[in-house]
Amino acid sequence: MLYGPPFFRYPFAHKQGDQLRYAHRAASSCYRTKLGYRFGRGNPLLRLAGLGLVGFLGFKALHRFYWGKPASFSQDGMTAFPSYLSGVRMKLISTKSITPDVKMLKFELPKNYESSGLKPGSAVLASIKHSKTGKLLMRPYSPIYTPGDQHHLVFAIKMLNSQGASGAMHTLLPGDMVKFRGPKPGRSVDLSTISSVNLIAGGSGITPLYSVLNYLMTEKPDSRVNLIFANKSMDDIIFKKELDALHEQYSNRFLVTYVVDRENTPATPSTVVGRINPDLLEKTIWKDSDIFVCGPDGMVSALRKQMNLDSFTDRKVVVF
Structure with a gap:
């Protein structure tokens, strides 16, 4: 069964697409036939009011379905993380470089917020004004x-474009404010049902999967995790020390394989020189386990072909 963004989950066949188009035409024809006469020759103000009402109701339905419910309130009056529409401004309290091009940023929730309420692997939308270009930029981060x-949101953000959102985030200083909206729809999964899972990550795609790993190791003592993590070099591996520490602590439940491009990297039992390919996957993937994937578009597309991810029906496949 395939989970993930809508354009991955529902690939309509041509015939189904025709049915959808015909249904749309039939609905439009019905609207013109039954309602067109009533509103078409009536009072223009009444027609405008009717259209406004339809638009308002449509917006409310879209907001409820897509962006989720408004902020919830606990018994002591504290609020949980807001909806994807409203957002909340948060203060940066610390920064730390963890690789040559990745910074860890820690933000503090406002005092009237009980908790973030975010599930492991979920994402929020950051809205930030670039200090040099003055542009308002938005990008999802996990x-x-x-x-x-x-009480805090911590991000590991890789510098992808100095003029983009990542560049703006890298220039932030403690005390600066950033607005976050969330959680982003379609970016979380029910981990209570997971007992054994393969995590396949590329570069900064480790971020949501690292959260999944942390949760499973600490909250589900009967779970097993197999991580395959691809990077250009050993120096580019985000959370390398943390991952090694988790492997040492949970060696009977957590297996990690680092895949690096650089030829001068010495091969070890946990390190493979090269790229993720069918032969490597055949040797490392747990056949009876679910599969979570997050990484660059090229890597995800290659995995879809190499593993035929869309064909799995006996296990859960999630593309973050």
Whole structure:
């Protein structure tokens, strides 16, 4: 069964597409036939009011279906993380470089917020004004799940474009404010049903999968995780120390394989020089386990072909 963004989940066949188009035409024809006469020759103001009402109701339905419910309130009056539409401004309290091009940014929830309420692997939309270009930029980021800490949002952000959102985030200083909206629809999965899973990550795509790993290791003692993590070099591996520490602590439940491009990297039992390919997957993938994938578009597209991800029906496949 395939989960993920709508354009991955529902690839309509041509015949189905024709049915959808015909249904749309039939509905449009019905509207013109039954309602066109009533409103077409009536009072223009009445027609305008009717259209306004339709638009308002449509917006409310879209907001409820797509962006989710408004902020919820606990018994003591504290609020949980807001909807994808409203958002909340958060203060940056610390920064730390963890690789040559990745920074860890820690934001603090406002005092009137009880917790973020975000599930491991979910994403929020950051809205930030670039300090040099003055442009307002928006980009989704996945917070790092930290057991026991629901009062902060921590991100590992890779510098992709100095003029883009990542460049703007890298120039932030403690005390700066950034607005976040969330959680982003379609970016979370029910981890309570997961017992054994393969995590396939590329570069900064490790971020949501690292949160999934952290949650499963600390909250589900009967779970097993197999991580295959691709990078250009060993120096580019985000959370390398943390991953090695988790492997040492949970060696009977957590297996990690690092895949690196650079030829001068020495091969070890946990390191493979090269790229993710069918032969490597055949040797490392747990055949009876679910599959979670996050990485560059090229890597995800290649995996879809190499593993034929869309054909799996006996296990869960999630593309973040």
